[in-house]
Amino acid sequence: MSGALVCLPFAGGGAGFYRAWTDLPDGCPDIVPVQLPGREELFVDPPHTDAVTAAQALAPRIAELVGGYDSYALFGHSLGAVLAFEAARALSSLTGATAPDHLFVSGSPGPWSGRDDRATGLADREFLARVEQFAGYRHEALDDPEMRELLLPLLRADVEMHENYKPRSDEPLSVPVTSLRGASDTLVDAERAREWRHATTGAFRYAEIPGRHMYLVDTVAPLLETVTRVLAGRRP
Template identity: 50%
Template sequence: MTGIAEPTAVVFLPFAGAGASFYHPWSAFAGDSLRVLPVQLPGRERRIDEEPYRDVTAAVDGVLPDLLEQLGDTKRVVLFGHSLGAVLAYELAHRLVAVPGVEVLRLFASGSTEPRTPRPGRATGLTDDEFVDRVRQFAGFSDEALDDPEMRELILPTLRADVEMHESYVPSSPDPLPVPVTALRGADDELVSAAQAEAWATATSAGFELVELPGGHMYLADSGRELLALVDRAVHGG
C-alpha cells in the first residue's frame, strides 16, 4: 500500500517433503507491498545432495543466518508455515523477535495443531510401504512421485526426515510468542479440527484469529491468491 518504503517480507516455511518452489508462483499475487521469500531446506530441489534436518531446533538455527542475509534491508517480516512449516515458523518467530531491528508482524500457522500438542499418529519407524500409506493419510492427498520407484527412492529419505522432525518436535520455550497469530485451516480438513486450530490462541500473548478457507488439509494448493490477500490485509489494512 502507499507509504511503505520497503515491502514486507513473507517468509514461507515448507510442509513435509516440500521445497521452496511450491511457493514461488505466489510471487505473482504479492503486488508491491509484499515480498515472497520461501525458505529452502536441505535435502530437496537445489539442495537435494545435502543432509536433511531431523530436528526443528537444528533446522531453525541452520536457516536463520541465510534468512537474515536474504532479508537485507527488509526488516518487517511475516511468517507463514503449513503443517510442519507451522512449527518451523513458530520457532523461527521466537528467534527473530530477539534480532535487533527485525519486526515480526504476524505468524500465520496453517494446517497444524498448536505447538505443545503432539502431532497425531506416527509414521517414524514404519516400513517404506507403511510409511507412504501413513503419510498419504496425514497429507490427505497422494503425491504422484511416490508411485514412481525411482522418484520414491530419491524423495523418501527427506520425507522421512521431515516427518521425524515433526513427530519429535518439542517447543524450545514455554513462553507464548509476543506476536499476533492467525491460525488457518481448510474448512473440510479431517486432520486438524477447528478446535485444534483455535488452540493456537494459547501460543501467543499478542492477539489471535482463526480463518477457514474452502478445501481440505491441502487447501493452500489452490489458495495462493486468497492467502496473499489475507496477509496483505492483516499487515497493511484495507
C-alpha cells in the first residue's frame, strides 16, 4: 500500500467527518480517520479530558491502522492539531511503531501558546455562544434540543481538554511540520500559526487555505491538494 493521512477530530467532531472525504485528488494519501471515545460508534465510552493522555492512548491504535502502509502523515485541526502533535511524540517512542513522515497542524497556534479567552465553566448558553465565536461556525445539530443535550457533554469535555492542554515536553519533534490556516481565520492569526516552526527540528512549512477558521467544513479540496503537494515534495 502507499501512504495514509491519519486524521484526528476537532472539538465535538468524530471520525465520520473524515470518512466523508472520498473525492480525493490524484496522488492524495488514503484518508484514515481515528475515532475518539464519546462519539459516534464509541458514544458510550467516557471522553478524554486530557490531551496528552488521549494522544498516548491513541498511539497504539494509530500504529495498528497504518501497519500496512509504506508511509503515513498525521493531520489535526484545532484540538486535533495538539492531539496529532502529542500522538507524533508518543509514536516516536512506542515500541514496534514507526514515526509519522509528516505532521499537518491546522487552525492552531503553537503548542506552547495557551488561549486567553475560555469557554470552560460557562453556563450552557454562554458556553455555546463562546465556542461559536471561537470557531466562526455552529453545527446545525446544536439547534435541535435533543441533539444538543446529547452533544453538549462531549463538546464541553473536548473544549476543556483543549483549553487546559499543556505539552508533555518542551522538546521539539524531528518530524517535518506544515502549519495550515484559513486565510480569513480571526481566531488564529498567521503569526500564531507560524509558532509551529518551533515544534520541530525538521522542515517547516506554512500555508493558507481559503476560508475562515473552520474552512475544512466548507470545502476540503484545497486542503487535500495542499497536503498532496507537500507530501510530494512540492511547494504548498
